[in-house]
């Protein structure tokens with residue numbers, strides 16, 4: 001995972017960009033467009049980066065990750 005992903009995730013948590021909707025459902029503000037938000041669970045995200053991950057890393061066995069998923073992880077750690 002890249003350092004910039006972690007940096008972005010931290011920023012999202014610190015700027016209150018993460019809101020817990022349900023036990024395993026979070027709404028996370030887009031860092032590029034404040035009017036946009038993504039619904040994220042601990043395993044999946046709606047953003048393009050997450051969807052594209054499997055296109056680019058198909059068959060490598062890597063698990064998709066994005067700043068939103070990482071933000072959920074950080075958020076849970078802090079609670």
Ligand SMILES: [Zn+2]
Nearest residue numbers: 045047066068
């Ligand atoms: Zn995402």
